[in-house]
Amino acid sequence: MLMNTNMEExxxxxxxQQExxxxxLALIAEQGIQNLTIKNIAAALKITEPAIYRHFDSKFAILDALLDSFDHGSVSVLADSAANQRSPLERIEAFVLDRYRRVKERPYLSKVMFSGELFLFDERLSGKMLAMMHRHKTRISALIEDGQARGEIRNDVSPRSLCRMVFGSLRLLIYQWGMSGYRFDLPAEGLELWxxxxxxxxK
Incomplete structure (x- = not known):
């Protein structure tokens, strides 16, 4: 079974499936992508391989679903903040803090979703990862431009550079948290950084 790649569907x-x-995620983070097999996943969950195949037809379908789920969560928080009529800066804040919360809930994301090289072994998955990153950056850049137009965000720096500051600081802190063995409070330090x-x- 494959996840639908259309975020609207x-x-x-x-x-x-989440299990x-x-x-x-745990297998990739602890043993590397080369050890991600249906057999190893089944062993980790103490279920049979056919039980895995009832939900996903391959390990690539599992990774596909992971990317879709992560993408959907990110898009949803931006949509929710828009529905609540928050300002552009408040919507960016909601996106950033939600990222820290999601990674804290599933620590292995710090070593998988924030280490893009893990997807380079498959051209389709790497392309999907790149498209997702571009989609998120486009949305945040648009919010920055909107904030600049409203006089909420400084306009003496380009939206592209400000966007890179947002994502760069986010990725660095999550990467440091993962490399440290999750030894500090990610949401708390993420809030301070934000x-x-x-x-x-x-402005």
Whole structure:
């Protein structure tokens, strides 16, 4: 079973599908992508291989679902903040802090989703990862431009550069957290970092 790649038609994961994805994340983070096999996932979950195939037809389908799920969560938080009529800067804040929260809930994401080279072994997956990153950056850049037009965000720096500051600081802190063995409070330090970054973004 493959996840639909159209975000408007995203199919919610079942409990078992999420368990399979989490087991795959753990295997990649602890043993490397080369050890991601249906056999190893089944062993980690103490279920049979056919039980895995009832939900995903290959390990690539599992990784596909992981990317779709992560993408959907990111898009959803931006949509929710828009529905609540938040300002552009508040919507960027919601996106950033949600990222820290999601990674804290599933620590292995720090070593998989924020280490893009893991997807380079498959051209289709690497292309999908790149497209997702571009989509997120486009949305944040648009919010920055909107904030500049409203006089909320400084306009003496280009939206592209400000966007890179947002994503660069986000990725660096998550990477450091993963490499440290999750030894500090990611959401708390993420909030502190965002508060300092927000001062730099404000006009």
């Amino acid at each position: 995203f199919m919610q994961l079942t409990v078992r 399979i994805i989490d087991a795959a 508060q300092d970054l927000r001062k730099m973004l404000r």
